[in-house]
Amino acid sequence: MTKRSYGNHLGFQTKAVHSGNDVDGETGAIRRPITMANSYALPDDPSELNWSSSGGKPIYTRNGGANQNYLQDKLKALEGGEDCVVLASGVVALSGLFFALLRSGDHIVFSNITYVAVYRLLKELHPEKYGVETSLVDTSDIEKIRAAIRPNTKLIHIETPGNPTTQISNIAAISKLAHENGVLLSVDNTFASPYTQRPLELGADLVIESLTKYINGHGDAMGGAVIGARLLIEKIRSDSMVNLGGTISPFNAWLIMRGAVTLPLRMREHNSNALAIAEYLEKKDGVRFVAYPGLESHKGHEVAKKQMMNGFGGVLSFGLNADHDTHNRFVSALQIITSAVSLGHDESLIVFLGENDERQYLYPEEFHGGFFRFSVGIENASDLIQDLDQALKAVGLD
Ligand SMILES: *Cc1c(COP(=O)(O)O)cnc(C)c1O
Numbered sequence: 001m002t003k004r005s006y007g008n009h010l011g012f013q014t015k016a017v018h019s020g021n022d023v024d025g026e027t028g029a030i031r032r033p034i035t036m037a038n039s040y041a042l043p044d045d046p047s048e049l050n051w052s053s054s055g056g057k058p059i060y061t062r063n064g065g066a067n068q069n070y071l072q073d074k075l076k077a078l079e080g081g082e083d084c085v086v087l088a089s090g091v092v093a094l095s096g097l098f099f100a101l102l103r104s105g106d107h108i109v110f111s112n113i114t115y116v117a118v119y120r121l122l123k124e125l126h127p128e129k130y131g132v133e134t135s136l137v138d139t140s141d142i143e144k145i146r147a148a149i150r151p152n153t154k155l156i157h158i159e160t161p162g163n164p165t166t167q168i169s170n171i172a173a174i175s176k177l178a179h180e181n182g183v184l185l186s187v188d189n190t191f192a193s194p195y196t197q198r199p200l201e202l203g204a205d206l207v208i209e210s211l212t213k214y215i216n217g218h219g220d221a222m223g224g225a226v227i228g229a230r231l232l233i234e235k236i237r238s239d240s241m242v243n244l245g246g247t248i249s250p251f252n253a254w255l256i257m258r259g260a261v262t263l264p265l266r267m268r269e270h271n272s273n274a275l276a277i278a279e280y281l282e283k284k285d286g287v288r289f290v291a292y293p294g295l296e297s298h299k300g301h302e303v304a305k306k307q308m309m310n311g312f313g314g315v316l317s318f319g320l321n322a323d324h325d326t327h328n329r330f331v332s333a334l335q336i337i338t339s340a341v342s343l344g345h346d347e348s349l350i351v352f353l354g355e356n357d358e359r360q361y362l363y364p365e366e367f368h369g370g371f372f373r374f375s376v377g378i379e380n381a382s383d384l385i386q387d388l389d390q391a392l393k394a395v396g397l398d
Pocket of ligand 1: 091163188
């Protein structure tokens with residue numbers, strides 16, 4: 001059976017369908033099967049093997065298995081990267097990256113607006129446990145990054161759009177600054193997904209995806225990935241997959257592989273629904289503010305237009321002209337949109353982030369009264385707008 005090859009000239013949808021898949025050599029099935037095995041047959045002389053190695057022919061699923069490898073091939077193609085490691089969650093992809101690339105005495109600059117685990121890891125755990133120096137910086141301002149770089153800076157880590165405020169950082173400009181200083185740039189691309197933004201093409205060295213979100217897209221599996229140059233990925237694979245053990249299960253890798261096939265189709269709907277809803281909300285008197293990179297009123301709109309493609313992602317934040325309890329009553333009045341954390345699922349998810357968030361001091365002024373993070377799903381936009389409309393009326397804000 002000949003192995004099909006898919007070149008880089010192919011379009012994103014073609015890659016989403018075909019890359020990582022092939023005819024199964026055993027059965028002739030045109031979908032690769034799930035291989036729920038912990039261990040693989042050894043070569044004639046196994047004493048030659050390095051038990052801590054990974055990649056290549058699988059020997060033990062913690063070092064790499066069939067379904068992980070297929071998913072890695074798909075993600076490499078979608079992000080335009082040389083190599084990829086898939087792991088058990090987005091957070092282990094992030095912590096595995098920091099663990100593998102930073103040692104005590106090194107310095108990292110990271111975004112003020114990030115997923116909460118990044119804040120905890122870099123503000124507390126890495127400095128306390130490993131003696132890593134860290135600077136939390138407003139990365140929407142390149143001059144602040146420039147001022148924070150030290151001789152021992154090894155990595156700049158940004159998230160754009162940032163969770164939960166949708167802050168935008170300029171990937172191309174920051175990657176230029178990083179490389180002028182011999183520093184690596186890693187970008188958490190979870191809010192955009194590779195359909196909407198490809199950081200490696202903009203000069204970043206490493207891109208992180210929580211596969212749990214848009215790439216799987218169906219809210220039924222967790223996973224994470226880091227994509228970038230082979231030598232960097234090999235280090236993360238060996239330190240964080242083989243030796244820390246952050247391995248994804250073959251079943252979850254298979255589910256995510258299946259979900260990723262429709263990523264471009266789903267993202268088109270997420271992006272257009274989110275823009276329609278942001279524009280609707282912005283016109284409502286009962287709405288205190290709307291933050292969405294697709295709106296001209298967003299501080300990062302011009303940069304977002306340059307570095308995001310096909311839209312601006314499916315997540316927006318907004319607050320009501322109302323007190324804490326009214327925000328909760330608004331959510332209770334919703335009939336289609338579900339109150340739950342996570343994002344990037346097929347269904348719309350909303351979460352109220354109240355005033356006691358310890359990171360409130362890092363958010364812009366308008367967020368201080370509490371706000372919603374709203375992951376707009378792929379339902380009909382008209383139904384979602386209708387749901388928001390009736391909930392605003394129910395709490396007396398329309
Ligand atoms: C959810 C999320 C993560 C963490 O991913 P998990 O798969 O939940 O571990 C990291 N970064 C961003 C931006 C996220 O939204």
